[in-house]
Amino acid sequence: MLSFLLNMHKIVCIVSFLNLLGLLQGANDFSECVSPPMECPNVNITFWLYTRANKDNPHQLFANDASSIKSAPWVKDAPIKILIHGYTGWKDFSPNTEIRPAYMQCCDYNIISVDYNPIAREPCYMSAARNTELVGKCTAQLLDELVSKFGFDINKFHPIGFSLGGQVAGYIGNYLQSGKLYRITALDPAMPLFVTNDKNKKVDPSDGLFVDVLHTNALWKGKLEASGHVDFYANGGLTQPGCKPTANQSKSGCDHARAPVYFAESITTEEGCYASKCLSWFSYLIGWCEDSRSDDTILFGEYVPYNSSGLYFFSTNSESPYCRGKSKRPKRSNQESHLNDFYYLNWK
Numbered sequence: 001m002l003s004f005l006l007n008m009h010k011i012v013c014i015v016s017f018l019n020l021l022g023l024l025q026g027a028n029d030f031s032e033c034v035s036p037p038m039e040c041p042n043v044n045i046t047f048w049l050y051t052r053a054n055k056d057n058p059h060q061l062f063a064n065d066a067s068s069i070k071s072a073p074w075v076k077d078a079p080i081k082i083l084i085h086g087y088t089g090w091k092d093f094s095p096n097t098e099i100r101p102a103y104m105q106c107c108d109y110n111i112i113s114v115d116y117n118p119i120a121r122e123p124c125y126m127s128a129a130r131n132t133e134l135v136g137k138c139t140a141q142l143l144d145e146l147v148s149k150f151g152f153d154i155n156k157f158h159p160i161g162f163s164l165g166g167q168v169a170g171y172i173g174n175y176l177q178s179g180k181l182y183r184i185t186a187l188d189p190a191m192p193l194f195v196t197n198d199k200n201k202k203v204d205p206s207d208g209l210f211v212d213v214l215h216t217n218a219l220w221k222g223k224l225e226a227s228g229h230v231d232f233y234a235n236g237g238l239t240q241p242g243c244k245p246t247a248n249q250s251k252s253g254c255d256h257a258r259a260p261v262y263f264a265e266s267i268t269t270e271e272g273c274y275a276s277k278c279l280s281w282f283s284y285l286i287g288w289c290e291d292s293r294s295d296d297t298i299l300f301g302e303y304v305p306y307n308s309s310g311l312y313f314f315s316t317n318s319e320s321p322y323c324r325g326k327s328k329r330p331k332r333s334n335q336e337s338h339l340n341d342f343y344y345l346n347w348k
């Protein structure tokens with residue numbers, strides 16, 4: 001059974017990879033695809049500071065320009081949340097569009113949106129994936145400057161990356177010289193080209209003191225593999241309730257995009273998304289975790305306890321508000337529906 005699943009994983013990888021390359025949709029022009037040298041700073045990787053004082057008017061930060069850092073409207077001693085988009089994104093694309101307003105609403109924080117759109121454009125998935133390492137390196141360069149020249153506290157930095165951005169977050173951890181990041185969040189970290197045993201080539205627990213990961217479209221655009229100290233699987237982690245294909249978005253695009261949506265809601269929700277522990281994804285799939293009377297439930301998202309570890313599962317509503325609070329224990333409607341999802345996803 002296990003080898004069957006692993007083989008299926010490989011097939012799904014290849015299909016989803018071809019899909020992302022656009023090869024299944026017809027011809028594309030790959031001549032514009034670029035993989036710049038591993039040198040920082042890079043003109044195509046830019047950093048934009050947002051605070052409540054300038055929430056519609058971001059201040060650009062340059063690692064090699066002290067005046068850009070000194071003149072920035074920093075909120076002194078506040079946390080610094082670093083938001084990192086994925087394939088085809090930019091500073092006003094997921095997860096920025098969901099998470100930035102949520103932080104603005106809750107707290108007066110420093111939000112740095114990383115923008116590497118010119119080297120992450122369609123149809124260049126392969127080079128975009130390769131460029132995540134450069135983006136991580138150049139982001140680490142900025143953070144190292146802030147710490148070494150401007151006295152910033154490394155414990156204030158919290159990178160939050162979506163999809164390919166989740167992999168960038170891991171690379172920041174690899175390249176940072178000032179010390180270890182206290183926390184990294186990877187939202188449905190990208191799977192295609194990141195299925196490897198090499199820990200330096202994918203987000204993993206060694207990238208920060210605490211790495212929390214959310215899975216919403218595993219085996220397709222996102223990874224199924226546990227990648228952090230704690231891994232959350234929303235609604236089983238493969239597909240999301242309420243997601244249907246539309247003119248603008250595929251079904252899996254919707255499933256994948258729920259990751260930043262759930263995280264954003266976790267910042268402002270009063271209900272809270274509570275998740276319960278399960279030993280493995282497979283145990284969950286076959287229904288073993290339903291019977292366990294475990295009261296081991298923790299909050300998913302912004303307020304996850306930093307001492308938590310392992311795999312946690314929660315279910316959501318099919319539309320906003322998604323979080324279901326504590327009273328309703330995470331429960332799958334029935335075991336079959338998830339097996340159906342699984343087959344639908346892989347064999348349809």
Ligand SMILES: *[C@@H]1O[C@H](CO)[C@@H](O)[C@H](O)[C@H]1NC(C)=O
Binds near residue numbers: 032034044118119
């Ligand atoms: C910046 O991006 C443009 C557009 O993709 C590309 O032509 C150029 O080579 C890139 N330069 C660097 C240094 O990344």
Ligand SMILES: *[C@@H]1O[C@H](CO)[C@@H](O)[C@H](O)[C@H]1NC(C)=O
Binds near residue numbers: 246247248
């Ligand atoms: C889909 O895209 C069209 C045109 O780009 C836009 O007008 C419409 O609002 C989009 N629909 C949704 C549901 O986002």
Ligand SMILES: *[C@@H]1O[C@H](CO)[C@@H](O)[C@H](O)[C@H]1NC(C)=O
Binds near residue numbers: 305307308309
């Ligand atoms: C984590 O810490 C909280 C309080 O700080 C404690 O109640 C809880 O039992 C701890 N959990 C684990 C898994 O150690």
